[in-house]
Amino acid sequence: MNPKKPLQLAYGMAVVLLLVGVLSYTAFSAKAPDEPVRLMFQCSTGKVLFDHKTHTAESGYGIACTDCHHHPENAEDRTSCRSCHDVPKDGSAPAACLNCHDAGDFEVESIVKKTDAIHQQCIGCHKEKGSGPEECKLCHVNYNF
Ligand code: HEC
Ligand code: HEC
Ligand code: HEC
Ligand code: HEC
Ligand code: HEC
Structure with a gap:
């Protein structure tokens, strides 16, 4: 097995996780409307x-x-x-x-x-x-x- 592979995989995972993190942050941190409609x-x-x-x-x-x-x-x-x-x-x-x-x-x-x-x-x-x-x-x- 190429010794560089696990490292690349780890970097790849890190990038994916970072993206997921950023997306979740922007998707869910949006402030919920704090005034009820009815x-x-x-x-x-x-x-x-x-x-x-x-x-x-x-x-x-x-x-x-x-x-x-x-x-x-x-x-x-x-x-x-x-x-x-x-x-x-x-x-x-x-x-x-x-x-x-x-x-x-x-x-x-x-x-x-x-x-x-x-x-x-x-x-x-x-x-x-x-x-x-x-x-x-x-x-x-x-x-x-
Ligand atoms: C979130 C915090 C908070 C809560 C909970 C709270 N108070 Fe107050 N209270 C204040 C503040 C700040 C003041 C100063 C004046 C103002 O901003 O209304 C005050 C002022 C008062 C005063 C003197 C001025 C006035 O309005 O007559 C009384 C009496 C009083 N509160 C009673 C109560 C009672 C009884 C409760 C529960 C039913 C209560 N407070 C719940 C924060 C609070
Ligand atoms: C005409 C009266 C009135 C006005 C004006 C009003 N509210 Fe309310 N609001 C209420 C009543 C009554 C409830 C229900 C409270 C309960 O069930 O104990 C409520 C509920 C809420 C709730 C749901 C959570 C809770 O406290 O039960 C939020 C959040 C809220 N109001 C925010 C606001 C905001 C922000 C404004 C100004 C833009 C506002 N309200 C103006 C009467 C009012
Ligand atoms: C944080 C505590 C607090 C919350 C929440 C609160 N009240 Fe009060 N309320 C008081 C206190 C303290 C008094 C008595 C002193 C005063 O008039 O401020 C009072 C008095 C009143 C009175 C009598 C006023 C008078 O002239 O005798 C009414 C009516 C009233 N509240 C309605 C409401 C309604 C409706 C809500 C919800 C939309 C609400 N209150 C939420 C603390 C609160
Ligand atoms: C500080 C003033 C104020 C308070 C407090 C208030 N209202 Fe009203 N309400 C109004 C006004 C002004 C209208 C408008 C009437 C019109 O233009 O025909 C109205 C209209 C209404 C109407 C008829 C039209 C509509 O919008 O549905 C209902 C039902 C109503 N109010 C329910 C409530 C209830 C329930 C509460 C207490 C939880 C409440 N109101 C507290 C001022 C108030
Ligand atoms: C402006 C609107 C409005 C008017 C007018 C009004 N009510 Fe209400 N009433 C309410 C609301 C809102 C509640 C809910 C309050 C709560 O959650 O405790 C309520 C609650 C009640 C309850 C309590 C029910 C329970 O589950 O404990 C009774 C009883 C009641 N009303 C009777 C009356 C009677 C009798 C009148 C006429 C004299 C009247 N109401 C006029 C809005 C109104």
């Missing part, structure tokens, strides 16, 4: 469709991310409403608060539960702007109230 809430009162993109797009209702994802003010890592608005039964601080705060920093009673938080925010803004659904049936379209 969200479907599943609840005991049927499904509720929320057109996330239309609420934020300039060509839609042009609402700023932080108007809804409101805490902290300069939110870069958005977390679900539930992560903060899941008041435990014993009234202790939601675990997510303690990622950034000490337990004694605030009154836990002031945190509204997730469904109430969502209702207050969605309906509150629709009222304030005088447009967007306020009646139950207009959001919970397939439920008989």
Whole structure:
């Protein structure tokens, strides 16, 4: 066997692996879109469709991310409403608060539960702007109230 062969093979493999690496990097490192287009809430009162993109797009209702994802003010890592608005039964601080705060920093009673938080925010803004659904049936379209 030609003693140079294994070396050539090794170089060849190295080049192939490098190419695979570069291709995978460019193919998979592309940042995933970090804004959902539409969200479907599943609840005991049927499904509720929320057109996330239309609420934020300039060509839609042009609402700023932080108007809804409101805490902290300069939110870069958005977390679900539930992560903060899941008041435990014993009234202790939601675990997510303690990622950034000490337990004694605030009154836990002031945190509204997730469904109430969502209702207050969605309906509150629709009222304030005088447009967007306020009646139950207009959001919970397939439920008989
Ligand atoms: C602007 C749209 C909107 C309006 C108007 C609205 N809701 Fe909702 N509602 C939602 C969304 C979104 C959720 C899901 C929240 C969640 O995941 O906890 C929800 C959740 C609920 C739930 C919780 C169901 C569960 O699985 O725990 C009930 C009950 C409910 N709504 C009843 C009502 C009633 C009664 C009204 C009228 C007084 C109303 N909603 C008006 C959007 C709306
Ligand atoms: C009109 C209110 C509203 C606006 C404006 C808004 N969002 Fe959201 N967004 C929501 C709600 C409600 C959810 C669902 C959260 C949940 O299920 O707990 C959500 C979910 C998300 C999620 C999915 C992960 C998660 O937190 O559940 C991401 C990511 C997100 N939004 C990013 C953005 C970005 C980026 C912007 C600005 C371009 C933005 N949002 C503007 C209301 C809004
Ligand atoms: C990182 C934690 C955090 C997240 C995530 C969060 N909230 Fe809150 N929310 C708070 C805190 C803290 C308060 C009470 C103090 C305040 O108003 O800022 C609050 C208060 C509220 C209130 C009551 C405001 C008032 O005037 O009484 C509503 C409504 C609300 N949140 C809706 C939402 C909705 C809807 C989402 C998801 C889109 C969400 N929050 C996500 C921390 C959070
Ligand atoms: C991702 C980090 C983060 C999380 C999670 C978080 N906070 Fe905060 N919080 C902040 C920052 C930063 C401030 C300073 C003001 C600001 O940017 O909103 C603040 C300010 C506050 C304040 C004083 C100012 C105000 O808005 O009234 C209270 C009270 C508070 N947070 C309560 C809470 C509670 C309760 C939770 C959980 C439900 C929570 N925070 C979750 C980062 C966080
Ligand atoms: C900060 C303001 C704001 C918040 C928060 C908000 N909306 Fe809206 N929403 C609007 C505006 C403005 C319209 C446009 C109404 C029109 O032009 O007819 C609208 C329209 C809608 C419509 C009817 C048209 C469409 O786009 O489907 C639905 C359904 C709706 N909103 C659901 C929700 C739900 C569910 C939430 C909470 C998860 C929510 N909205 C939170 C401002 C808001």
